[in-house]
Amino acid sequence: MDRTTTTVSAVRSVGSDAVAIDLETPTDFDAAPGQFVTFSLPAVSDESRFYTVSSPDVEATFEITVGIDPDGELGPHIADLSPGDEVAISGPFGSAYYEGEDRVVVLAGGPGVGPAIGIAERALDDGGGAALVYRDDEPIHRERLDALADRGAFVRVIETDGAVADAARESITGDPAEQVFVYGFADFLDVATDAIETAGGDAEAAKVENFG
Numbered sequence: 001m002d003r004t005t006t007t008v009s010a011v012r013s014v015g016s017d018a019v020a021i022d023l024e025t026p027t028d029f030d031a032a033p034g035q036f037v038t039f040s041l042p043a044v045s046d047e048s049r050f051y052t053v054s055s056p057d058v059e060a061t062f063e064i065t066v067g068i069d070p071d072g073e074l075g076p077h078i079a080d081l082s083p084g085d086e087v088a089i090s091g092p093f094g095s096a097y098y099e100g101e102d103r104v105v106v107l108a109g110g111p112g113v114g115p116a117i118g119i120a121e122r123a124l125d126d127g128g129g130a131a132l133v134y135r136d137d138e139p140i141h142r143e144r145l146d147a148l149a150d151r152g153a154f155v156r157v158i159e160t161d162g163a164v165a166d167a168a169r170e171s172i173t174g175d176p177a178e179q180v181f182v183y184g185f186a187d188f189l190d191v192a193t194d195a196i197e198t199a200g201g202d203a204e205a206a207k208v209e210n211f212g
Contacts, residue, residue, distance in 0.1 A: 001029050003090040005042065009061045011081050015140030017068045019079060020054065020114075022061045023087065031058050033118030034097030034181065034209070037089045039064065044077045052183070052209070053092065054114030054141075056122035065114030065141070096207035098122050102177035103129040107168065107195065109188025110136055111211060116183055117144050124151050131171035132156070135164055135188060161191045168195035180206040 009022040031037070031053050040048040055063035069075040081087070098104065098119045108116035113134050120130035121144070131154035134145070139157050149155040156167040172180060180201055182192045189210055193203040 001026065001090060001092075003038070003088055004029075005086050005088050008081050008083055008085045008087060010083055014065065015142070016138045017070070018065065018140040019068060020063050020065050020141075021078075021081065022055075022063050023089070025058050025060060025062055026089070029058065029062075029089075029092075031062065031092035032097040032099065033057075033122050034115045034183075034207070035092035035094045036115075036209075037064070037091035037093070040088045041074060041077055041081075042086065042088050045073065047073055048088075049074060050093075052094075052111075052115040054118045056118050056125055063114075063118070065111065067111050094209060096181060096183070096209040098181075099179075100126065101128065101179035103131075103173070103175060104179055104181060105131040105133075105168075105171050106181045106183070107133045107164065107192040108135070108182075109184030109192070112183030112188070112209070113139070113141055113145075114183075115209070116181070117141055117148065119181060120148050120153055124148070124153060130154070133158070133164060133167040133171055135159070135161065135184075135191070161188075164191050165195040165198045168192075168199040168201070172196065172199040172201045174200055182206050182208040183211070185211045 051064035106116040
């Protein structure tokens with residue numbers, strides 16, 4: 001979808017310097033959890049950012065999760081958004097997204113937890129299985145992570161790189177119906193792909209999104 005404006009439906013804090021923003025779904029917009037959109041504030045600047053869909057679906061609204069840099073060009077303005085404000089988006093983009101797999105294992109670092117949660121929730125909604133390994137010193141979206149665990153998903157929140165391999169061994173089964181996803185910055189991607197191989201998985205078969 002080409003660049004279009006839409007309206008903020010809700011903004012809520014989901015942790016330290018992080019907000020979840022619900023946007024009204026434009027006509028003809030369709031995206032799967034794990035795909036991303038460009039996002040900008042026309043009233044402030046034409047500068048755009050990429051944010052990944054962090055809701056399980058986009059039926060009436062969809063969510064993006066945004067880490068707020070209080071000294072950034074857009075961060076303070078994003079933090080001040082309110083319901084009814086207009087923003088601009090285009091997309092969706094990306095190839096590392098949920099496609100109805102029977103079981104998903106998502107390794108997420110930092111902001112990668114947004115798409116990870118959306119994918120895990122959608123897999124459970126569709127009657128599948130889900131595992132989520134989340135590496136962060138200051139985890140966000142704790143309520144949704146707890147809710148996933150309550151629904152029977154395997155959830156591990158860890159604070160060190162060294163623990164990623166152990167969690168991967170617990171969560172990756174090697175079942176042919178299982179799809180592994182990785183979301184995060186480049187340094188985490190290296191840790192995660194090594195962990196997949198250590199766990200007996202196939203890192204080359206993983207769907208991977210590098211956040212930079």
